Amino acid sequence: MPNIRQLDPTASPLDYFGFELRRYRESAGMSQQALGDCIFCTGSLIGQIETAHKVPTREFAERADAALMTDGCFSRLVGLVLRSQLPTWFQAYAEMEAKATYISKYQCQLVDGLLQTPEYAEALLSFDHADKAEEMVAARMDRQRILQREQPPALWVILDESVLLQTVGSRQVMRKQLGRLLSFRDDSWVHIQVLPFDVGAHAGMMGSFNLLRFDDDPDIHYSESYDQGHMTANPQVIRERSVGYARLQAAALSERESAALIARVMEERYGDQPAAEGSGVA
Numbered sequence: 001m002p003n004i005r006q007l008d009p010t011a012s013p014l015d016y017f018g019f020e021l022r023r024y025r026e027s028a029g030m031s032q033q034a035l036g037d038c039i040f041c042t043g044s045l046i047g048q049i050e051t052a053h054k055v056p057t058r059e060f061a062e063r064a065d066a067a068l069m070t071d072g073c074f075s076r077l078v079g080l081v082l083r084s085q086l087p088t089w090f091q092a093y094a095e096m097e098a099k100a101t102y103i104s105k106y107q108c109q110l111v112d113g114l115l116q117t118p119e120y121a122e123a124l125l126s127f128d129h130a131d132k133a134e135e136m137v138a139a140r141m142d143r144q145r146i147l148q149r150e151q152p153p154a155l156w157v158i159l160d161e162s163v164l165l166q167t168v169g170s171r172q173v174m175r176k177q178l179g180r181l182l183s184f185r186d187d188s189w190v191h192i193q194v195l196p197f198d199v200g201a202h203a204g205m206m207g208s209f210n211l212l213r214f215d216d217d218p219d220i221h222y223s224e225s226y227d228q229g230h231m232t233a234n235p236q237v238i239r240e241r242s243v244g245y246a247r248l249q250a251a252a253l254s255e256r257e258s259a260a261l262i263a264r265v266m267e268e269r270y271g272d273q274p275a276a277e278g279s280g281v282a
Contacts, residue, residue, distance in 0.1 A: 007019045007022075007050075007051065007052060012052070012084060013077065013080040013081045013083075013084045014052045014055060014081050014084060015052045016077065017049070017052075017056060017061075017074065017077050017078070017081050018049055018050045018051060018052045019050075020073065020074070020077070021046070021049060021050050021056075021064060021074070022050040024064075024068045024070055024073070025046070025050075025068065028068055030068075031043065032044075032046040032047050032050070033046075035064075035067060035068075038063075038067040039060065039063035039064060039066075039067050040063070041060070055081060055082070055085060055134075055135040055138060056074070056078055056081060057078075057138055058075070058078050058079075058082070058138075058142065060074075060078075061074035061075050061077065061078035062074070062075050078142075079142065082135075082138055082139040082142040083095070083139060083142070085132070085135040085136055085138065085139040086136070086139050086140075087227075089224075089227065089228045089229050090224075090229055092229070092231065093210075093222050093229050093231060094143060096212055096220055096222075096231070097143070097146070097210075097212060098143075098146055099214060099217075100153050100212040100213060100214055100220075101153050101154070101213060101214055101215050102153060102154045102156075102212075102213035103153050103154070103155045103156070103210065103211070103212055103213075104156045104210065104211040104213075104245050105155075105156070105157045105158070105208075105209075105210045105211075106157075106158045106160075106195075106204045106208055106209055106210075106245065106248055107157065107158070107159050107160065107163060107208050108160045108162070108163075108204055108207060108208050109160070109162070109163065109166070109208065110124065110163060110166075110168070110208075111159065111163055111168075111177055111181070112157050112159070113140050113143060113144075114143060114144055114146075114147065114155060114157075115144075115157060115180065115181060115184070115190075115192075116140065116144075116177065116180075117173070117176050117177050117180050118137055118141055119169060119173045119176060119177070120168055120169060120173055120174075120176075120177040121136075121137045121140045121141070122134075122137050122169070123168045123169030123170075123173055124168060124169075125137055125140075147189070147190065152189045153189070154189055154191075155189060155190045155191065156191045156193075156249075157190075157191070157192050157193070158192075158193045158194075158195055158204070158245075158248050158249065158252050159181075159192065159193070159194050159195065160194075160195050160204070161194055161195060161196050161197050161261070162197075164178065164194065164261070164262060164265045164269075165265065165269065171269075171270045172270075174266075174269075174270045175266055175270035175271065178262050178263075178265060178266040178270065179266065181262050182259060182262055182263060182266070185255075185259050191255055192255065192258055192259070192262075193249065193252035193253060193254070193255060193258045194252060194253050194257075194258040194261050194262065195248060195251060195252045195253075196252075196253055196261070199251045199252075202247070202248060202251055203243075203244035203245070203247040203248050203251075204244070204248050207223065208223065208224075209221065209222065209223040209241060210222040210223070211238070211241060211242060211245060218233040218235075218238075219233065219238045219242075220232070220233055220238075221233075221234075221237050221238055221241050
């Protein structure tokens, strides 16, 4: 008889998900293969998730709910599971970001996580976290669900022009990523501006930062270093950074001009490149 790994459901959200999946499946009298057949995956994947060796996707959770008639149990749990895949120091910020009603961000190096494509995120995360990239990408994509809410937060993102020119992954990855930025042109809740090189010294020279505003709680300023995040509600910091952000908005290209620049870079830098004439070997 196989030695079935016993999970401690209190160990982590992932362990709890696996524990509950096994409990519901066994109560339904189904084998791992039978459940896999029902939700269009392998029995092996069911086993990996039940033993906390694999992180479930949101689609998996929804299908498991339907197959096991759990009244949305796994759909509710999967958000906690995916959030637990974020770096520990980032999780507190992610929780606050999900509650904010107005989000302002300045990014000097990367496309902001709320606007990234899966391919761009994978290219970034695979560099330092190759063994966990799949799970971390899923967690990052799940963060973006706040933009699909019936009442999403107002999001304002200022990107340094260098973000458009730094090739992450490949030219194809960048072309798709810039296309994603352009897809927000008609979104009344998402505003994107580009800070051009020729503005010279500006209020974001010290690095990227975010400002979160809430209906009933104090504003929060967030910045991060290589391996930790820094959140504060200090009124003086909020005042200074709010003024700094307003200055960045004033210095940046308008939304229309920003979209035109993004489109131009997408075509000229990441568009189809014709083969060089006369490249044949005589």
